[in-house]
Amino acid sequence: xxxxxxxxxxxxxxxxxxxxxxxxxxxxxxxxxxxxxxxxxxxxxxxxxxxxxxxxxxxxxxxxxxxxxxxxxxxxxxxxxxxxxxxxxxxxxxxxxxxxxxxxxxxxxxxxxxxxxxxxxxxxxxxxxxxxxxxxxxxxxxxxxxxxxxxxxxxxxxxxxxxxxxxxxxxxxxxxxxxxxxxxxxxxxxxxxxxxxxxxxxxxxxxxxxxxxxxxxxxxxxxxxxxxxxxxxxxxxxxxxxxxxxxxxxxxxxxxxxxxxxxxxxxxxxxxxxxxxxxxxxxxxxxxxxxxxxxxxxxxxxxxxxxxxxxxxxxxxxxxxxxxxxxxxxxxxxxxxxxxxxxxxxxxxxxxxxxxxxxxxxxxxxxxxxxxxxxxxxxxxxxxxxxxxxxxxxxxxxxxxxxxxxxxxxxxxxxxxxxxxxxxxxxxxxxxxxxxxxxxxxxxxxxxxxxxxxxxx
Ligand code: SF4
Ligand code: SF4
Numbered sequence: 001x002x003x004x005x006x007x008x009x010x011x012x013x014x015x016x017x018x019x020x021x022x023x024x025x026x027x028x029x030x031x032x033x034x035x036x037x038x039x040x041x042x043x044x045x046x047x048x049x050x051x052x053x054x055x056x057x058x059x060x061x062x063x064x065x066x067x068x069x070x071x072x073x074x075x076x077x078x079x080x081x082x083x084x085x086x087x088x089x090x091x092x093x094x095x096x097x098x099x100x101x102x103x104x105x106x107x108x109x110x111x112x113x114x115x116x117x118x119x120x121x122x123x124x125x126x127x128x129x130x131x132x133x134x135x136x137x138x139x140x141x142x143x144x145x146x147x148x149x150x151x152x153x154x155x156x157x158x159x160x161x162x163x164x165x166x167x168x169x170x171x172x173x174x175x176x177x178x179x180x181x182x183x184x185x186x187x188x189x190x191x192x193x194x195x196x197x198x199x200x201x202x203x204x205x206x207x208x209x210x211x212x213x214x215x216x217x218x219x220x221x222x223x224x225x226x227x228x229x230x231x232x233x234x235x236x237x238x239x240x241x242x243x244x245x246x247x248x249x250x251x252x253x254x255x256x257x258x259x260x261x262x263x264x265x266x267x268x269x270x271x272x273x274x275x276x277x278x279x280x281x282x283x284x285x286x287x288x289x290x291x292x293x294x295x296x297x298x299x300x301x302x303x304x305x306x307x308x309x310x311x312x313x314x315x316x317x318x319x320x321x322x323x324x325x326x327x328x329x330x331x332x333x334x335x336x337x338x339x340x341x342x343x344x345x346x347x348x349x350x351x352x353x354x355x356x357x358x359x360x361x362x363x364x365x366x367x368x369x370x371x372x373x374x375x376x377x378x379x380x381x382x383x384x385x386x387x388x389x390x391x392x393x394x395x396x397x398x399x400x401x402x403x404x405x406x407x408x409x410x411x412x413x414x415x416x417x418x419x420x421x422x423x424x425x426x427x428x429x430x431x432x433x434x435x436x437x438x439x440x441x442x443x444x445x446x447x448x449x450x451x452x453x454x455x456x457x
Pocket of ligand 1: 111114115
């Protein structure tokens with residue numbers, strides 16, 4: 001399977017199964033429209049391929065391009081067979097738990113309009129995790145992580161800084177237990193920044209391998225959606241704190257993360273604004289919300305959003321060329337190595353490798369499922385998890401999803417977000433269409449950026 005498109009003035013051809021990416025000339029780019037799979041090498045370019053091209057290109061060019069295509073095919077870089085199908089058919093994944101998302105606070109000091117966490121309540125009452133529950137969660141992950149050495153703990157909310165003493169207690173306990181059980185814990189915290197101070201910053205810098213800082217972009221964009229109980233915006237409070245934290249981490253191992261909505265479909269300007277504030281690690285993602293919300297993105301926004309990704313791509317390479325580059329999380333793609341086959345097929349691991357734990361110790365497939373009791377998998381106090389739910393998630397991969405089978409993005413996207421699929425289509429194996437459109441575009445942009453960088457070296 002191949003996928004071809006034009007971006008940044010380049011003709012790009014992806015060979016889906018080998019992962020090879022080619023930047024080709026116009027003759028080859030056009031020729032590929034007339035070659036069907038499975039490809040068969042012939043001595044000279046077949047007449048049905050020559051015919052539609054002969055008025056535009058000379059014979060020699062056509063023959064030369066055809067020979068190049070044959071060469072790439074013979075080298076396993078074009079029209080390659082699906083080598084992943086067998087892995088998927090014999091899929092018998094026996095996973096261990098590698099990561100926990102600890103909801104240390106189902107409470108928040110902001111009232112963001114789009115909050116999927118129901119402004120920190122997750123549709124239950126407001127509550128904070130006790131250190132006892134947090135420690136039980138650490139015991140749980142140690143007991144369920146098999147021989148795995150590295151374990152990730154994400155402190156999440158609501159707003160985790162509202163329960164920071166407990167965050168510290170859990171962290172110290174995990175480090176202590178890690179030594180006893182030969183586990184290396186790595187911590188990440190996601191915060192809205194309101195409560196950040198020097199003491200918290202120092203602790204985070206000493207202990208957290210990553211920090212996610214929530215901000216949506218310009219003051220206007222941010223404060224329209226991210227405000228306090230009294231309606232006042234958060235931008236002026238958080239920007240200096242985030243800038244300070246990012247600098248104190250040498251502009252690495254953090255990212256500022258925002259959400260764009262129907263109110264700022266022109267979100268490229270928000271990403272650029274974050275870069276202009278000095279942030280080198282950025283991420284801005286489309287909101288996921290029911291169409292009934294005034295800020296929801298719907299199919300009528302697709303064209304504009306795709307054009308915004310184009311705009312961002314242009315600016316991204318321009319800044320990179322001027323030595324003022326920054327990273328945009330969704331444009332980061334590794335064309336040389338990429339993740340292993342299993343990861344490419346099954347994605348984030350929600351429900352089996354990655355689990356979320358509520359303040360009460362209840363276990364869910366991921367933070368997005370928290371509060372949907374049909375997906376409650378157990379509790380850290382009894383230490384067991386529902387194997388039926390676990391297996392359901394474990395079995396899910398790009399080959400169990402009809403829509404993904406024919407999608408060129410499948411080995412980068414890995415089948416999309418299970419929670420979005422369930423919430424929009426009632427089935428974790430039926431991807432959420434709008435997210436697919438954006439995902440495919442982002443992949444095209446990121447591959448074009450990498451190709452552009454390589455060519456300009
Ligand atoms: S900061 Fe996060 S948890 Fe709090 S209201 Fe905003 S989106 Fe929800
Ligand atoms: S973009 Fe959509 S269809 Fe394509 S692999 Fe991802 S989830 Fe599947």
